[in-house]
Amino acid sequence: MLLPYIKEREYRFKLALRMGLPVFILVLILISSTLITTYESLDALFYIESVLVLAFSVYFIFYIIHSSFDEQITEYATKTFTREYLLKYITQEIQKNKEYTLMLVSVDNLHDINSRYGLKNGDKVLYETVKKIGEYLKSKDIKNFPIGHIKGGDFIVGLKGNKNRYKSILELFCLKNEEFKVDDIEIKISTAITDTSFSKETKYLLENLFELQEEKKNQQRVLNTQEINPNELEASVINAIKEKSFVVMHQDIFEAKKAIAKECFFRLKTPDNKIIHLKNYIKVVNKLGLRSDFDLMLIEEALSIFNGSEKTITISISPTSLRNTLFLTSFKELLRDNEKVSIMLMLNESEYYPNIKKFNKIIKSLKEMGVLVAVDRLGSIHTSFLYLRDLDIDVVRLDSFYTKELNFKQHQAIVDGLNLMAHTKGIKTWVKMVENATMQEEFKKMGIDYLQGKYLAPLQKFEK
Numbered sequence: 001m002l003l004p005y006i007k008e009r010e011y012r013f014k015l016a017l018r019m020g021l022p023v024f025i026l027v028l029i030l031i032s033s034t035l036i037t038t039y040e041s042l043d044a045l046f047y048i049e050s051v052l053v054l055a056f057s058v059y060f061i062f063y064i065i066h067s068s069f070d071e072q073i074t075e076y077a078t079k080t081f082t083r084e085y086l087l088k089y090i091t092q093e094i095q096k097n098k099e100y101t102l103m104l105v106s107v108d109n110l111h112d113i114n115s116r117y118g119l120k121n122g123d124k125v126l127y128e129t130v131k132k133i134g135e136y137l138k139s140k141d142i143k144n145f146p147i148g149h150i151k152g153g154d155f156i157v158g159l160k161g162n163k164n165r166y167k168s169i170l171e172l173f174c175l176k177n178e179e180f181k182v183d184d185i186e187i188k189i190s191t192a193i194t195d196t197s198f199s200k201e202t203k204y205l206l207e208n209l210f211e212l213q214e215e216k217k218n219q220q221r222v223l224n225t226q227e228i229n230p231n232e233l234e235a236s237v238i239n240a241i242k243e244k245s246f247v248v249m250h251q252d253i254f255e256a257k258k259a260i261a262k263e264c265f266f267r268l269k270t271p272d273n274k275i276i277h278l279k280n281y282i283k284v285v286n287k288l289g290l291r292s293d294f295d296l297m298l299i300e301e302a303l304s305i306f307n308g309s310e311k312t313i314t315i316s317i318s319p320t321s322l323r324n325t326l327f328l329t330s331f332k333e334l335l336r337d338n339e340k341v342s343i344m345l346m347l348n349e350s351e352y353y354p355n356i357k358k359f360n361k362i363i364k365s366l367k368e369m370g371v372l373v374a375v376d377r378l379g380s381i382h383t384s385f386l387y388l389r390d391l392d393i394d395v396v397r398l399d400s401f402y403t404k405e406l407n408f409k410q411h412q413a414i415v416d417g418l419n420l421m422a423h424t425k426g427i428k429t430w431v432k433m434v435e436n437a438t439m440q441e442e443f444k445k446m447g448i449d450y451l452q453g454k455y456l457a458p459l460q461k462f463e464k
Contacts, residue, residue, distance in 0.1 A: 086148025
């Protein structure tokens, strides 16, 4: 048991004792005084009642002591519901109401505020943000709604009804608070909204809120896609993995005019043969803690399909899998059983792994077995630059934001610079989404090593 929890229990025990002891003492005084003053005239019933009163007093004291260990419904700093109580409350509200909406309001720059202005000011910012939310909703005749601190700078608001009633209200709140400040501290606010049409389970609604918020921040808009019920999605993913129900796509990668490698793309299938795309199934795989096993399964599947191929098989996996000892051992056994197949592992990571010596040691052991290691999205996420600098990799793939046809001319100098950086370190470069002959010639002139795109080779399907 951690010290804060021990101290919390001690504090609440003392508080409960201070509440219960006076009652117990008063009962004792009453019984004692009655015994002293009217001892001779008391009958047996009094003694029975006294014992019962004392027993109930003791029970009352122990009950409030026990209850006090866990009863905490509001936070000291923000005056909002604690996460535990909020989730309990919202779950009950969802069960009671046919339609229910959850709003997420976040102070995105809380970490910077705490670092620059101190924790006390950070708490003040959170309190003022909550106050601002409350005043705004009250001005829209929305009252008696639950609001709780879910984590960091994130607050959840529960509202009765569907999200269409509150969308415009939330948008107006964002517009009005674009320049929100507390004592000259600039506050960046982001929001998201969802309702029970997505799911009736609180945990899925919360996950959806944060996903929607992230998409909004990155200005990602996925068109013509339907939201999948999270319960059905999870069941479908588990079933597809269990049954190894894959659709495998592959596309050739060219060096000069020769196809030297083949990238594999995996899609899962539902029992009714619908396709589950990567962005939908990977979050379920991660949440279930199956990523390493799943990556190993994909590699095994690719090796069985393309066994004997002269081209290098490229597979995207999570770097966390590569750093997993059990995964690494099993992967090396697969390599020994498939010595004739050449493999390239494509890595993509948003958080920099600090133990770079360990990472390089793993990569070195794989390279000794003939495995190539590549890093994806160079120029898009900061880890791609850091891994280019620190890791002993073989290939980097430039982020398509800089290389796709629509904006290539605008970013040509950046592509040149990224290419030069990689080549200076002896690392080969790779560009995907080559759509026409002009782009192909431009990249050749720049000295890009590997080219990939539908102009060079179509995406092909292998269905097991």
